[in-house]
Amino acid sequence: MCVAVAVLVAGTVWLCASSAGFMGGPYGGYRVQDVDVNKLWTTAGSNGWRASSAPRSYWPPPPAETNGYLRVRCNGGLNQQRSAICNAVVAARIMNATLVLPELDTNSFWRDKSGFPGIYDVPHFLKTLKHDVHIVTSLPGIMSKGKTKKLKAHKIVPPRDAPLSWYTTLALEEMKKYGAIYLTPFSHRLAEDIDDPELQRLRCRVNYHALRFKPHIMKISNEIVNKLRSEGHFMSIHLRFEMDMLAFAGCIDIFTPEEQKILIEYREKNFAKKILVYKDRRIIGKCPLTPEEVGLILRAIGFDNSTRIYLASGEIFGGDRFMSPFRAMFPRLDNHSSVGPEKLEENTRGLAGSAVDYMVCLLSDIFMPTYDGPSNFANNLMGHRLYYGFQTTITPNRKALAPIFMDREEGHVTGFEDRVRQVMFNTHFGGPHKRIHPESFYTNSWPECFCHMNPMNPSDKCPSDDPHDVLGGQLQNEEIEDVDLKTTDKIESITQIEETMI
Numbered sequence: 001m002c003v004a005v006a007v008l009v010a011g012t013v014w015l016c017a018s019s020a021g022f023m024g025g026p027y028g029g030y031r032v033q034d035v036d037v038n039k040l041w042t043t044a045g046s047n048g049w050r051a052s053s054a055p056r057s058y059w060p061p062p063p064a065e066t067n068g069y070l071r072v073r074c075n076g077g078l079n080q081q082r083s084a085i086c087n088a089v090v091a092a093r094i095m096n097a098t099l100v101l102p103e104l105d106t107n108s109f110w111r112d113k114s115g116f117p118g119i120y121d122v123p124h125f126l127k128t129l130k131h132d133v134h135i136v137t138s139l140p141g142i143m144s145k146g147k148t149k150k151l152k153a154h155k156i157v158p159p160r161d162a163p164l165s166w167y168t169t170l171a172l173e174e175m176k177k178y179g180a181i182y183l184t185p186f187s188h189r190l191a192e193d194i195d196d197p198e199l200q201r202l203r204c205r206v207n208y209h210a211l212r213f214k215p216h217i218m219k220i221s222n223e224i225v226n227k228l229r230s231e232g233h234f235m236s237i238h239l240r241f242e243m244d245m246l247a248f249a250g251c252i253d254i255f256t257p258e259e260q261k262i263l264i265e266y267r268e269k270n271f272a273k274k275i276l277v278y279k280d281r282r283i284i285g286k287c288p289l290t291p292e293e294v295g296l297i298l299r300a301i302g303f304d305n306s307t308r309i310y311l312a313s314g315e316i317f318g319g320d321r322f323m324s325p326f327r328a329m330f331p332r333l334d335n336h337s338s339v340g341p342e343k344l345e346e347n348t349r350g351l352a353g354s355a356v357d358y359m360v361c362l363l364s365d366i367f368m369p370t371y372d373g374p375s376n377f378a379n380n381l382m383g384h385r386l387y388y389g390f391q392t393t394i395t396p397n398r399k400a401l402a403p404i405f406m407d408r409e410e411g412h413v414t415g416f417e418d419r420v421r422q423v424m425f426n427t428h429f430g431g432p433h434k435r436i437h438p439e440s441f442y443t444n445s446w447p448e449c450f451c452h453m454n455p456m457n458p459s460d461k462c463p464s465d466d467p468h469d470v471l472g473g474q475l476q477n478e479e480i481e482d483v484d485l486k487t488t489d490k491i492e493s494i495t496q497i498e499e500t501m502i
Contacts, residue, residue, distance in 0.1 A: 037302035041233045041365050044390040044431035051387045052451040053204035054463050056197075062134050063096060067172060069139055069180035070097040071153045075105040076187045078119075078354040079376035083442050086206040087190035089133055090199050091167050091183075097175060098134040100153075101125075104351070105185070119351045121212045128210035132202055139180060153182035158189040164196075192441045197448045200441065204449035207380075207442070208387050213355050220341060221359035227339050228310055228360075235303075236364035238378050239313040240288050240371035246317055249371075250276025251287035255318060263317075282406070285399030288371040291316065291326035293405055297396055298368075299329055300420035308332045310339075310364060312357035312377070336360070368394040372443075379443040385430060386444060393430040397423055 070092045074084035085102050092099035101122065104115050116122065126135050141148040154174055159166065167190070175181045183189065194200055212218075228234040246252065247267040252260045281287050289297070298307070309330055316323055327333060336356050354377070361367050361381050369378030372395060385391040400423045408416055435444040451462035 040301075040392050040394070040429065042392070044392055044429050046390050047432060048452050048454055049390075049432045049446070049450045050453065050462065051204075051208075051389075051449060052462055053201045053208065053449045055201065056451075056459075056463060059131075059198060061131050062093070066098045066134055067096050068098070068175035068178070069100055069136070069151065069153065070095065070175070071100040071103070071139065071180060071182040072186040073103045073105055073182070073184035074187065075185040077376060078351055078358065079380040080187050081105070082207065082211060082380060083376060084186045084189070085211060086203045086442075088183075088186065089129060089206045089210075090194075090202055091171075091190060092133045092135075093199070093202060094164055095167050095172050095175065098136055100139055100180075101135060101137045102186075114351055119213060119217070119355055121214050124212050125210045129206065132205065151180050152178075153180035154178035155182045155184065158183045158186065160188055161191045162189055163191050164194065164199075200445065200448040203441070204387065204445050208384060208449075213359065217352060217355045218359065221356050221363070223341065224310075224336060224339050224356065224360050225363045228308060228334065228364075231308065233365045234308040234310055235366040235368065236310040236312060236361040237294065237368045238361065238370060238381070239291060239294065239311050239316065240369070240378070241291060241316050241318075241322065242314045243317045244270070245288055245371060247271065249287050250274070250281050251278055253278035254290070259318060283399075283402050285397070285402055287398070287402075289396060289398060289401075291322050293401075294368070294370055294396075295326040295329035296405075296416075297401070297420055297424060300417040301394070301424055303330075305330055306332065309334070310360055311335045312361050362388070366392045366394060368396070370396065371398075376442075379440050382430075383440070383443045383445055386432070386446065387449065390430050390432065394424070395427060397427065 070088065072084065072088045072091075074081035074088070076084070081102075081104050088099060088102050091097070101116055104119070122137070129135060139151045139153060142151050154177070156171065156174060158171070171181060171183070213221075243263065243266060247263045248271055250267070252263045255263065278287070307330055309332060311333055312335070336353060340356065358377070358381065362384055367381060367385055369382065372378040372382065382393050382395070385393055401420065404416065404419045404423070432446045432450065433444065435441065435446060441448075447460060450460075452460040453462055455461045
């Protein structure tokens with residue numbers, strides 16, 4: 001019950017301009033020099049904004065007849081795939097195409113063959129988007145020489161960050177010619193900056209409403225959240241101190257010669273050849289924070305060793321040598337292996353494990369990414385938490401922190417925590433704020449996917465009609481089977497918030 005109340009509060013506080021807690025900045029982001037750390041456990045102030053991805057102008061349903069079929073293969077990790085799915089729906093809409101249920105590349109890294117139907121709730125996905133695009137689960141069969149054969153899609157490698165015009169010209173011409181096209185790979189293949197707020201709102205409808213994990217993933221996530229919150233607040237941290245990210249960043253000097261060899265070989269095999277100097281990379285904020293640095297930041301902010309922390313991460317490179325200092329400062333550390341059911345252990349490296357981490361981080365009181373650059377997990381989570389009620393996010397400015405940590409390593413420790421606090425408190429904590437390049441749309445969908453209850457600008461006004469009527473009908477809650485009432489409080493609350501905000 002406490003969990004349900006906590007989320008309902010998170011979903012309603014943002015409906016009102018918050019006067020408690022922090023002083024609101026020009027865009028609702030909090031810019032402060034000193035903060036009562038206890039107030040970080042509450043949601044950020046909304047300044048009158050609330051999430052809304054319903055259309056605000058004429059949005060016709062998709063025509064009965066389409067120009068053909070669009071098939072895509074979404075590569076990368078779970079959240080890179082999630083963004084690709086959003087882009088695929090937008091592409092299908094502007095091309096008047098029938099979207100084939102997106103394929104998830106789950107073999108190269110994840111070694112997981114579950115695919116879209118094994119991770120996401122397919123009936124909910126189809127139902128939520130029925131007023132936006134036509135979607136089928138597979139390509140249809142066609143008659144050829146008296147036999148039924150599956151329609152073959154023409155393969156195209158789309159350009160990275162392709163503009164809308166590429167889809168409505170070249171790709172559409174190929175679709176009309178062959179009847180179906182297969183876009184692969186499909187990671188980052190549609191430009192994020194689209195000068196059409198309705199298409200951006202469609203992305204939000206896909207990302208925050210249509211893409212719901214399967215009931216068993218929601219149930220496991222909810223069980224973990226209940227355990228963590230049984231003793232009070234908890235924080236989640238995406239500790240991106242893993243081999244692939246360290247190799248990508250080129251931050252290897254702090255490791256042993258043997259470990260450096262592993263990172264160099266991984267980089268040469270998986271990334272473009274480039275000379276990277278560790279000190280240069282670090283001073284511009286391109287190196288992931290070490291576990292110890294994360295602990296020092298939290299301690300400087302004012303969190304003590306009683307803080308309960310959920311770690312969302314893969315295998316920490318360098319192991320206990322790097323984790324020990326962090327654990328000494330914050331011993332109450334958990335992950336889905338320590339608090340999740342044993343059955344999850346079978347797939348901790350797969351999509352299900354990543355999905356559970358995503359949900360627990362989404363529902364945590366505070367979320368802290370340690371490397372939000374190219375990390376789709378962190379970027380998507382920050383955007384999701386913003387959308388679901390401006391939930392508190394602590395985002396370290398690695399570039400500003402780098403010289404402070406480097407001074408400390410050279411023995412200059414005087415004023416260390418004051419300097420860290422000055423950096424950390426000069427930021428927003430999950431409130432509405434202007435998106436400035438290179439911040440991703442998936443990290444911050446304000447203002448397109450938000451509306452204001454007392455707007456100065458008419459274009460920011462919240463839809464006056466029932467938002468579901470705008471889309472053509474009331475969306476109904478999906479019944480989650482085999483989940484008892486006590487463990488579904490959280491999920492049901494999220495579902496109610498979804499339907500309120502759309």
